[in-house]
Amino acid sequence: MPDLLIELFSEEIPARMQARAAEDLKSRVTDGLVEAGLTYAGAAAFATPRRLTLAVEGLSERSPTLREERRGPRVDAPEKAIEGFLRGAGLSRDQLESREEKKGTFFFAVVEKPGREAPDIVADVLETVIRNFPWPKSMRWGSGSLRWVRPLHRILCILTDEAGAQTVPLEIDGIVAGDTTEGHRFMAPDAFSVTSFEDYEAKLKRAKVILNPSERAETIWQEATNMAFASGLEVVEDRGLLAEVAGLVEWPVVLMGEIDEAFLGLPPEVLQTSMKEHQKFFSVRAPQTGRIERFVTVANRETADHGATILAGNQKVLSARLADAKFFWENDLRTVDRQGMKAWTDRLADVTFHAKLGSQAERINRIAALAREIAPFVGAKPDLAEEAARIAKADLASEMVYEFPELQGVMGTYYARAAGHDDAVAAACAEHYSPLGPSDDVPTAPISVAVALADKLDTLTGFWAIDEKPTGSKDPFALRRAALGVIRLVLVNDLRLHLDRLIDAQVLRHQIDAKADAAELRDELLAEIAKHGVFGSAVRTVVERAKASAPAWIEKITNHDSDLSEDLLSFVHDRLKIHLRDEGIRHDVIDACLSRNEHAPDDANVGKDDLTLLVKRARALSDVLGTDDGENLVQGFKRANNILAQAEEKDGVEYSFGADVKFAESAEEKALFAALDAAEARIAPAMKQEDFASAMEAMAALRGPIDAFFEAVQVNDENEVLRRNRLNLLSRIRQICLGVADLTSIEG
């Protein structure tokens, strides 16, 4: 059983592509080998900046011989048919067998596909893999046509068994596979040959190359933390950066340096971002103060002066970079000092947000209006929420954010404070972007919540209004993320909002020209819609008043089609289902809380637009369905519902009222009457108080009586009076249960 070793040696592979490339090499080669009939015991892949390596253990020596039997035409078939068969099988007439079967005598061809030797298979597979490698970006070089991530220089490909190593015969565009590689570009550049993976890995280490990326990362992290610890400091953890740095070196040498005193006054985010983005430095901070005081850089070599020259160089580069950052910081602070945030908000009028959605300034106006309307529901003062919304994106025009876009918001908070804004208003600059992902922190400060919600709802309604919804894997405006942001903001803060009203108001705000006439009336009307919905009586009063002055936009409101808002709300519900799935709440449970069954009582609490209520109810339902009673209750309910549905269809009536206990014959039937009375008495007030757990519990308590009833009683009795009474009884089950949730939506 030989072992296979492959190394593809190239010019420097981008760090971000290495891990994926190693995995791709492994899966594509092993898949190819298996497909060609070989087996193997195990495989491992590694990457360094200059090499992709694959080690496959226990490869079979050859693929098995395959014997295939094909039945041909009858022996007395026309000559042409026989010739065709021979051509297809690649045999001559004397190689065919003839066999007698029931339907006559037929020719048979026995084709043997001989097994192939492992080296031939490996050569074929590797060539295919190299020529079709899924690099995110690949290139040509020189006069060749081969594509690789950067010029490919060597291919090492050997099979090793007890007898020794054998080079696999392979040539791709002039590169002949061999058994040699080379070490570290500067510290051990000579080529050397290897005989096995163990030999290869050991010789590489002697040649100053650590093959395994996790070993390099581990080394870097250990040394960095030790060094920082020795100075009473700590390294700011950054796994992404660690992986990247480990992909930039073959022989990591960790060095710690000081940051010039002149720059220690810069905000820590600026220091950290500048060092990370430009220099790939780790930040090192004082644990007590959180102040960033030093940096860690990782060199790719040892030097006679133990890195002193390298560190001095890095320090100098850092100083130049930070001088730039300081220049931006001081310029920005001067701007704020002279003109406040207005200097920048004015400039945003010239910056397009989206061709169909206007400038950043127009967007900010919309967000500010909505933030104002949301404020009372989240416990924020409307004036402050509006003020925060107006400055939240101002820093997009600052010099620092122009240079470091990832500092948007963070800089805004610093600058807003410098401009004299309230701390809570300033904080909203940074916080209103959150949450950015499923694990990002959710803001809880009321002003930040108001602006964050307004921002996300404006984005969603805007792109819905211009019909740029996400499709399949395409979501260029991150609308799924925005919807999830809305959901998490509402749930984490336990907000009670009528989302549909806010959506309606903001959709209309998008549809009505920002420069519309009768602006005050428009704002009043939209605020009213946000508060009480499009069907509120106050809205009608304002509309009547507006008609008098007949602004051009009034038709937009009177003809408002809520389909768009409904569609957006159901998009939010879909994201909610995905969000709750991680909590173990099934999508059908949410559907049961979302849909309102036609047989449900009028006061069934639906609350589709109130996510907090919806989730509370879904959680309670999910909990109860997890119990034995709950699960069986659903079965009992469905049985009752089916019998009813059939009877209603047959009889052409709806059974809803009039079940009378006096017609009850058996104890089980009487017990069900009693149980339904008891359940009803508990469920109605519990639902009203949004105590869903109690309501669900009361409903689940019906399981026993319902089961017993079906066990003992025949619903479709010959006596029509009894039958009708029982059907009406079943309809009580239906009505009570549907008042809690639409159990017909529950699967299973």
Add this chain to the structure above:
Amino acid sequence: MHASSAKPRSFQEIILRLQSYWASKGCAMLQPYDMEVGAGTFHPATTLRALGARPWAAAYVQPSRRPTDGRYGENPNRLQHYYQYQVLIKPSPPDLQALYLGSLEAIGIDMAMHDIRFVEDDWESPTLGAWGLGWEVWCDGMEVSQFTYFQQVGGHDCSPVSGELTYGLERLAMYVLGVDHVMDMPFNDPDAPIPLSYGDVFRQTEQEYSRWNFDIANTEVLQRHFEEAEAECEAILDQEDVDPKTGRRIIMAHPAYDQCIKASHLFNLLDARGVISVTERQAYIGRVRTLAKRCADAFVQTDAATV
């Protein structure tokens, strides 16, 4: 090699060493292009010569202008006018990385003491309709060069592929010479009878151009010049291939390309004046790219491009 392994003492010595190094490797030593450009890549010896099948090897210094980078001569290493050293070899030789590292040694960077790294940096010039893959080369954390394998220029696939090296001369020289502020860097030999610093040569112009670029340049005039350059470029390329006077086939790719370069620089000036909005920016870049593509289309039809 012994003389060159001693540390260079001035900015110009570094340039001279690069010149003699690349001359010794067989490159034609060209001179700067006589127009305002944003980078050495704009020199037709790179942009146009990267196209077509004819082999090419050239190196040159190119004064480059980036109006938005002006800092009135105060920033230690930001300048609105600076020098790039540019090498273009087609087809890219297999040992181009080694050749490049040799050039660093030639200017006195001791490979045993420094940390040289090739860090992914894919190059793209939206105005030239060009892109390539490669790296920025770091020396002790500082970007000292751009190393690119051209894949496309002016919308044309490069075949064969050119290898392009661009050195930011001031930054590289400051590092080699151990200078912290560009204006303090010795331009000629510090022991010369009249020693000149970089500041002696350029401080005044940096101030003057920073003021002009940011606040004075007449945007209406710039705007008009842009339109004119664009129109002239199109007009040149609209001519018949055959010159009616000489009866020869003369495709005027280079004169047209001059107008494209002009338009590109005028766009940069307008940008520095802050009068171009984000959406307009894209439109301007698109207009220059259209010119660059037409120039490239024209060049590949010329004898200089075909074998």
